[in-house]
Amino acid sequence: MLVILQIFSGTMDSILDIPLHGASLNIVKQCGPGLNEILDSKFGCVATFEGMDFENGSSFGQQKRQTVAKDKRFSVKLRAGVEVSVWKADLTDFPVDAVVNAANCFLQHNGGLAQALCAAGGPQIQMESDRYTKQYGPLETGKAIVANAGFLPCKKIIHAVGPQLVFYPSSAQVSQARPRLKKAIWSILDRVKENHLDTVAIPAISSGLFNYPLPECAETIVSTVKDYYEQSSSREHLPKEIFFVNHDELTVTEMEKATGRITRGATKTSNIPIQIGNVLLTLKRDSIEEQKMDVIVNTTSLERDLNSGQVSKALLKKAGQRMQSEIRSAPRTKHIIITNAYNLQCKEVYHTFCINNGQEASHKVHYNVSLDSNKSNSAAKHHKSIAFPAIGTGNLGFTKKEAACIMSEAVVDFAKTFSGKMDVYFVIFPSDSDTFQVVFQKSVVILQQGCYFLPSPAEYDDKDVRFNRSPRISLNGPSKESLCETEKWLTSLLFRPPRPVLICNNFIQHLSEKEYVQLSCLTRKGVMFEEFLTKGHACLTVNGNSIEDVVVAAVQVEAMLCTVQKEFVTEEEKEMCKLLPNDVPLERERKTVDDSSPEFRGRFSAFKKLGLWILKVDKVENPALKLLFELKKQQLGCSSEKMFQRIPAQFCRMINPKYGEGIYFARTVKKAMEVWREKNDQYLYFVEAEVLTGKSTLGKPGLILPPAVGPDPLVRFDSVSGESDISVIFSSYQALPRYIITCMIKTELPCFARPLKRHRWDTGLPWVVIFGPSKPPDVVVHSDTHGNEGVKTIR
Numbered sequence: 001m002l003v004i005l006q007i008f009s010g011t012m013d014s015i016l017d018i019p020l021h022g023a024s025l026n027i028v029k030q031c032g033p034g035l036n037e038i039l040d041s042k043f044g045c046v047a048t049f050e051g052m053d054f055e056n057g058s059s060f061g062q063q064k065r066q067t068v069a070k071d072k073r074f075s076v077k078l079r080a081g082v083e084v085s086v087w088k089a090d091l092t093d094f095p096v097d098a099v100v101n102a103a104n105c106f107l108q109h110n111g112g113l114a115q116a117l118c119a120a121g122g123p124q125i126q127m128e129s130d131r132y133t134k135q136y137g138p139l140e141t142g143k144a145i146v147a148n149a150g151f152l153p154c155k156k157i158i159h160a161v162g163p164q165l166v167f168y169p170s171s172a173q174v175s176q177a178r179p180r181l182k183k184a185i186w187s188i189l190d191r192v193k194e195n196h197l198d199t200v201a202i203p204a205i206s207s208g209l210f211n212y213p214l215p216e217c218a219e220t221i222v223s224t225v226k227d228y229y230e231q232s233s234s235r236e237h238l239p240k241e242i243f244f245v246n247h248d249e250l251t252v253t254e255m256e257k258a259t260g261r262i263t264r265g266a267t268k269t270s271n272i273p274i275q276i277g278n279v280l281l282t283l284k285r286d287s288i289e290e291q292k293m294d295v296i297v298n299t300t301s302l303e304r305d306l307n308s309g310q311v312s313k314a315l316l317k318k319a320g321q322r323m324q325s326e327i328r329s330a331p332r333t334k335h336i337i338i339t340n341a342y343n344l345q346c347k348e349v350y351h352t353f354c355i356n357n358g359q360e361a362s363h364k365v366h367y368n369v370s371l372d373s374n375k376s377n378s379a380a381k382h383h384k385s386i387a388f389p390a391i392g393t394g395n396l397g398f399t400k401k402e403a404a405c406i407m408s409e410a411v412v413d414f415a416k417t418f419s420g421k422m423d424v425y426f427v428i429f430p431s432d433s434d435t436f437q438v439v440f441q442k443s444v445v446i447l448q449q450g451c452y453f454l455p456s457p458a459e460y461d462d463k464d465v466r467f468n469r470s471p472r473i474s475l476n477g478p479s480k481e482s483l484c485e486t487e488k489w490l491t492s493l494l495f496r497p498p499r500p501v502l503i504c505n506n507f508i509q510h511l512s513e514k515e516y517v518q519l520s521c522l523t524r525k526g527v528m529f530e531e532f533l534t535k536g537h538a539c540l541t542v543n544g545n546s547i548e549d550v551v552v553a554a555v556q557v558e559a560m561l562c563t564v565q566k567e568f569v570t571e572e573e574k575e576m577c578k579l580l581p582n583d584v585p586l587e588r589e590r591k592t593v594d595d596s597s598p599e600f601r602g603r604f605s606a607f608k609k610l611g612l613w614i615l616k617v618d619k620v621e622n623p624a625l626k627l628l629f630e631l632k633k634q635q636l637g638c639s640s641e642k643m644f645q646r647i648p649a650q651f652c653r654m655i656n657p658k659y660g661e662g663i664y665f666a667r668t669v670k671k672a673m674e675v676w677r678e679k680n681d682q683y684l685y686f687v688e689a690e691v692l693t694g695k696s697t698l699g700k701p702g703l704i705l706p707p708a709v710g711p712d713p714l715v716r717f718d719s720v721s722g723e724s725d726i727s728v729i730f731s732s733y734q735a736l737p738r739y740i741i742t743c744m745i746k747t748e749l750p751c752f753a754r755p756l757k758r759h760r761w762d763t764g765l766p767w768v769v770i771f772g773p774s775k776p777p778d779v780v781v782h783s784d785t786h787g788n789e790g791v792k793t794i795r
Contacts (some may be wrong), residue, residue, distance in 0.1 A: 016476075018475070020494075027555070034555055034558075039486055039490075040155060041562040044477065045476065045486045047474070048475075049474075053422065079230065084225060084244070086255045087244065087252075087788065088252040091116070091247070093153060097199045099149070099158070099245075100144075102203055102206065103160060104164075106133060106138050107139060108129075113203055121149055121157065122518070128148060132145065140161065142268055144187040144190075151518070154201075157197065163181055163210065169211060178207075181206055181221070182220060182224045184205060184666050185224040186228060192238060200223075200241060200242060202221065203246055203484050206219060218257070276412060278418055279415040281411050281425075282425045286428075288317075289423060292346065292381040295349070295387065296346045296348075296350070297381055297387065297388045297391070298351045300327070300354070317456050319342040335354055337350075337351040383499075384421065384422060386426065388425065388427065391403070407426060475487075481742055487682065495720050497550070499543060503554060503557055508540050510539045511560075512562075527549055527550060576624050579641075580628070588621065588622045591619050599617060599619065603617060603739075606669060610669055610673065612744070612746060615737055616742045617741050618741075619739055620740060626736055627734060629735075631733075638718075641667070641728065643688075643690075646685065664728050667726075668725055669728065682744065689737045692718070693721075693734075694717075697718075703720060705730055
């Protein structure tokens, strides 16, 4: 772990870099965003995660599972303005307003997609379904209902019942089932309209366990969606996008075919444009024969047979046999034969030839020659655009990685010397997702970032070329103390996690049924929780077979407790507002006092006697609490006294149950250190407060309220005590925090960096003054021109 203290122009920034590898990297990938919230809430540190991508599905209640990478295959906009898209993705991890569940009529989610959604969303999905069937009976085929989505990353889940067929149904049986499937889709879209949902993800309902033939299923779903919105009134609510989402390749392909066929004529999307000099390169998912550019590029055989090769066949089918006749006799120049377009929507077709099959250099010639030919013809024929298919990835034998690099390099080389304007399109067949996303999209990202030196194909394999830093967490903290506490907490959790992981936090006592349901969902990976009270504070242990799963679950619990704490503070402020005049502000301030002030100096000697160095004293101002404290003082008719409480770095309340379950204060710093003793703490934090003890009596274990003064249970003591130096209060309004004092044990180096000043002992070398609690400087650290450091003590 490297803490870098940067001193520049009289300022200091505390930066901590924590390299990640192995188990620590896997843990952070799963819970990075939640970890960031915890560090900010506990220590006030801001975390930046470098050199890694977070895994999906790390929210509360979701099991760690292998998810399908999101892959957008096709997208069109219907005439009504609703976008329809086809995705290969995991529906349990798809962020939309609502996901559709292919349910059975009894809403028992025991298999297939229904089981996966229920497992990821938590037990409340099945519980709510059971309540529905108990009240209304089975859900009819063709009907859909809206329910809460539990822990899924969406607002609602729509349970829809499609028709169920026998194995290998006849065409007559499929025809009979078709109206019921259309009714189910229509019902889904009605629920979308009624609930004003903007996005909804629909799977291929009835195609899996319900045996509806996949091609017919896809056609029925897509045509029903199209018909529904073509018949919709403009005054009705229209969603922004309908997603057809499935996780298996066969279903995705059929949905893509059906969507492209049924919505033909709609506006196709999913283009990715990049400006390279005067050339605009666009990566486009579409059919090459449908392009309206000036020039379409084709590869053909030396025999000039357009029936050879998928691209040639597609162009020939669209253009007609006249193009085959022309290419037989057309002149050839620089490996190019130019023909008319005939029935194609372009102006000309450039047919290229592959020479020396299998050699990258010759393959690149086809792109360069095509672009150069287009450049030479552009002035005379006004050619401003050219479309390339993924040349070379078929019969020519090049890998998709090689083709991606060669195509991109050719455009970059062309752009360097081309002075005019040109639109270049890479047109990838819609179902060829491997080429589009895995390879070409990476090349486009590199081009888009201005990196015109492309990596070799081998560099695509095991790393993301966009990052050149190793995985790490970079932390910025408000002080060196907070940064050290953050490092200590993170290191113990990520690199030396105990088993079980112990979480001590009094907000565990404020967990609601919702949070306990979340904890129960986390147990499905073999993680176990145990909650208990010890030494007066609430604790929770996290244990299990896999240490990675245990730590991930512990981080989720910590994030959960941060949320509970925020909600608790919000409720407390609301209650305070009811008791306060409108002109009293709720804002709290915390200001660091000057170390030469009486507030600092007056406390220094008392702490020094106990072997503690005071590093800083923060004054706390809370006008609202101060007013309530004064009202409480009048009610009790007593004066306040100065008392102390030791708290951990994240300022969780630490109490001791020996005399009751209240808020403990000690009259001396020494007693506070004894009551709240912790091991291996680098920094110690104390709260100095004014405390109202009022009428007090001896306490005993288990008290949650002070005991009654007499027979009337409503008349109680104001506090309890144990030893002479300990008092326990049971109302937060009986304590007014005034100062937070940060200390370090005297035997350790009492250091924090400050702006440099030259002193008479300056050696002339670069050096850093490390101050203790008094002046002049206690220690000077300096280095020579070779970077060797030395320490010189000044007395």
